[in-house]
Amino acid sequence: MKLRMLTLAALAGLVAAAGGQALAADEVVIGDIDDMSGVYADVEGAAGVEAIRMAIADFGGTVLGRKITLLTADHQNKPDIGAAKFREWADQNGLNLLLGGSNSGVNIAMSKVASAKKVPFFVIGAAGASLTNEDCTAYTVHYVYDTTSLANGTATAMVAAGGKTWFYLTADYAFGTQLQNAASKVVEAHGGKNLGAVRVPLGAADFSSFLLQAQASGAQVLGLSNAGTDFSNSLKAANEFGITKTMKPAALLAFDTDINSLGLQTAQGLTLTTGFYWDLTPETRAFGKRFFAKINRMPTMDQAGVYSATLTYLKAVKAAGTTDADKVMAELKKTRINDMFAKDGYIRADGVMVHEMYVMQVKTPQESKYPWDFYKVVKRMPGEEAFGPITGLCPLAPAPK
Amino acid sequence: MTTVFGIPVAVILGQLTLGLVNGSFYAMLSLGLAVIFGLMRVVNFAHGAFYTLGAFAALLGLQWLGINYWASLVLAPVAVGLVGIVVERLLLRRVYGLDPLYGLLLTFGLALICEGSLHQVFGASGQSYPVPPALAGAVNLGFMFLPLYRAWVIAISLVVCFSTWFVIERTRLGATLRAATENAPLLQAFGVNVPLLVAATYGGGVALAALAGVLASPIVLVNAHMGSSLVIVVFAVVVIGGMGSIFGSIVSGLVLGVVEGFTKVIYPEASNVVVFLIMALVLVLRPTGLFGRE
Numbered sequence: 001m002k003l004r005m006l007t008l009a010a011l012a013g014l015v016a017a018a019g020g021q022a023l024a025a026d027e028v029v030i031g032d033i034d035d036m037s038g039v040y041a042d043v044e045g046a047a048g049v050e051a052i053r054m055a056i057a058d059f060g061g062t063v064l065g066r067k068i069t070l071l072t073a074d075h076q077n078k079p080d081i082g083a084a085k086f087r088e089w090a091d092q093n094g095l096n097l098l099l100g101g102s103n104s105g106v107n108i109a110m111s112k113v114a115s116a117k118k119v120p121f122f123v124i125g126a127a128g129a130s131l132t133n134e135d136c137t138a139y140t141v142h143y144v145y146d147t148t149s150l151a152n153g154t155a156t157a158m159v160a161a162g163g164k165t166w167f168y169l170t171a172d173y174a175f176g177t178q179l180q181n182a183a184s185k186v187v188e189a190h191g192g193k194n195l196g197a198v199r200v201p202l203g204a205a206d207f208s209s210f211l212l213q214a215q216a217s218g219a220q221v222l223g224l225s226n227a228g229t230d231f232s233n234s235l236k237a238a239n240e241f242g243i244t245k246t247m248k249p250a251a252l253l254a255f256d257t258d259i260n261s262l263g264l265q266t267a268q269g270l271t272l273t274t275g276f277y278w279d280l281t282p283e284t285r286a287f288g289k290r291f292f293a294k295i296n297r298m299p300t301m302d303q304a305g306v307y308s309a310t311l312t313y314l315k316a317v318k319a320a321g322t323t324d325a326d327k328v329m330a331e332l333k334k335t336r337i338n339d340m341f342a343k344d345g346y347i348r349a350d351g352v353m354v355h356e357m358y359v360m361q362v363k364t365p366q367e368s369k370y371p372w373d374f375y376k377v378v379k380r381m382p383g384e385e386a387f388g389p390i391t392g393l394c395p396l397a398p399a400p401k
Numbered sequence: 402m403t404t405v406f407g408i409p410v411a412v413i414l415g416q417l418t419l420g421l422v423n424g425s426f427y428a429m430l431s432l433g434l435a436v437i438f439g440l441m442r443v444v445n446f447a448h449g450a451f452y453t454l455g456a457f458a459a460l461l462g463l464q465w466l467g468i469n470y471w472a473s474l475v476l477a478p479v480a481v482g483l484v485g486i487v488v489e490r491l492l493l494r495r496v497y498g499l500d501p502l503y504g505l506l507l508t509f510g511l512a513l514i515c516e517g518s519l520h521q522v523f524g525a526s527g528q529s530y531p532v533p534p535a536l537a538g539a540v541n542l543g544f545m546f547l548p549l550y551r552a553w554v555i556a557i558s559l560v561v562c563f564s565t566w567f568v569i570e571r572t573r574l575g576a577t578l579r580a581a582t583e584n585a586p587l588l589q590a591f592g593v594n595v596p597l598l599v600a601a602t603y604g605g606g607v608a609l610a611a612l613a614g615v616l617a618s619p620i621v622l623v624n625a626h627m628g629s630s631l632v633i634v635v636f637a638v639v640v641i642g643g644m645g646s647i648f649g650s651i652v653s654g655l656v657l658g659v660v661e662g663f664t665k666v667i668y669p670e671a672s673n674v675v676v677f678l679i680m681a682l683v684l685v686l687r688p689t690g691l692f693g694r695e
Contacts, residue, residue: 038626040525045525172670201672205634206419206423208419208422209416209419209672213666213669229525233622236529236620236621240539240550240551240620241539242546260526
């Protein structure tokens with residue numbers, strides 16, 4: 001009996017300690033939940049955490065006189081883990097901002113927590129446009145890119161260059177199908193035709209069978225509606241089987257780390273869309289070089305984006321003079337974002353951060369003059385064109401009449 | 402165009418060829434597993450990790466030491482095989498005679514450590530290994546355009562698989578190995594160094610995995626996770642062939658590669674589960690596997 005009392009007392013002590021932590025008003029807590037160990041770990045991952053640390057240090061380490069703390073976790077590409085961690089931090093650590101890394105499935109699950117716990121939630125690495133449509137919340141900001149802007153960039157450019165007929169190689173989950181649908185709509189809207197698609201299980205060991213089916217369709221464009229290692233391995237096999245001689249590959253989502261893995265010999269000529277490239281302006285180059293000095297790689301759009309997102313949030317907290325979620329969200333939605341990532345970017349009622357996107361073509365080995373000299377700009381797409389009009393699918397943002 | 406069941410013959414021949422390429426990898430990997438299980442009763446979950454190590458050995462050999470593909474084909478399996486022997490001597494031999502679960506957990510743990518370390522050092526996105534110039538082109542088979550390198554993979558794996566089968570089933574060395582599994586103390590009494598034989602067997606099985614890794618490196622991006630998805634399929638292949646059956650693992654590896662290839666045309670979404678469906682069926686109808694004896 002005595003022992004049980006003791007245990008109870010100890011438990012009560014623990015609860016009090018945890019509660020005390022939640023009430024600690026002397027810290028501003030930023031969380032980052034991302035794939036740290038799986039297929040998307042290089043896209044943002046540990047180097048993304050470093051970018052957040054850079055942003056916090058650049059801001060001075062404190063805001064409103066309170067210390068800025070960073071929590072990180074690996075969601076292992078499992079929606080339940082991501083959502084549970086988010087809920088735990090919101091309940092026990094007084095979380096003020098969550099940065100969501102790669103994987104649309106996980107981010108959709110986390111957006112439900114953002115809404116329930118009223119915590120500002122910046123989506124960085126997930127592409128699914130449903131995050132600002134069917135799955136939108138008052139606290140979600142989709143910061144870097146989405147399936148709509150990727151399709152508007154790459155598909156429009158490819159159709160304009162004469163690629164009228166398309167066949168897709170699609171990753172068989174939410175992200176792949178959303179991306180394929182977005183691209184299909186753009187292709188049709190511009191007078192092109194979709195000849196078909198093959199849905200490939202995530203992480204397939206060999207893509208050649210699927211590629212031969214794509215080739216048999218007779219389409220002019222091979223729409224690669226996948227990402228990460230799947231994207232790289234399918235492009236590699238397309239080269240090996242001579243498919244790139246009869247079809248033009250279109251990367252619906254590729255990062256400079258993918259190009260680095262593949263090498264320019266394989267990736268040359270590829271059209272893709274990105275929200276950031278290190279070698280665009282003196283500002284992006286300065287950031288790229290700082291990042292390179294720490295990580296020994298140039299930043300992907302996600303890593304640059306998460307740096308910018310952290311600063312944007314901290315500036316809004318400072319301007320609002322509070323970490324109150326609703327007040328900070330109101331502040332965020334009325335300010336323009338100007339830094340190395342975005343020029344005159346703004347956060348729309350549905351949560352999309354509207355900013356310029358770039359349609360790029362991968363250079364040939366001869367055109368590339370120095371390491372990480374990968375892209376030439378085909379087109380700068382103004383934010384409104386890239387992200388399109390508000391659809392009205394998000395209840396918070398009625399479509400314009 | 403001639404069709405069979407509504408599928409053009411050219412497509413069928415194409416998928417048959419590609420299925421054989423993938424089947425070659427399955428055969429080579431399941432062969433190593435079957436040898437290790439057949440002679441040592443160890444379920445080697447680290448097999449995928451040794452496959453990955455083989456690919457990394459080739460890649461780093463090229464980048465750091467300038468060792469070319471042909472030399473790697475020999476050196477990488479030898480190097481990784483030696484690592485296997487060290488693992489066997491230091492760790493694996495301690496779990497012999499215990500429940501097979503211990504060996505499984507030990508090798509699974511090793512695989513996780515190996516994968517995690519490679520991920521930590523080299524990241525997730527992988528690196529390209531160039532196709533050796535002599536095998537760079539492609540041949541037009543009429544029904545498809547087959548890269549020479551893939552044809553080479555089929556050829557070398559058939560040679561390696563059947564020579565391994567021959568050594569184990571038809572030579573004196575093979576007979577000694579099999580005797581060691583039947584009655585080790587008796588064989589020891591005849592003056593055969595059984596522990597050495599066992600270590601060499603494990604090293605050999607591991608070297609086969611590493612060879613498959615070297616062969617795969619020009620086809621896929623070399624990355625820390627390349628073995629983990631493959632090894633699960635390969636285990637299913639071994640179960641279908643019959644645990645421990647050398648011949649069964651080779652044949653079922655090749656056949657399942659082809660079956661998987663056809664699934665990719667008929668119903669692509671199921672291509673990653675078809676092998677497991679077959680495994681379930683085989684386990685229901687013939688629990689010892691297609692070629693299993695016990």
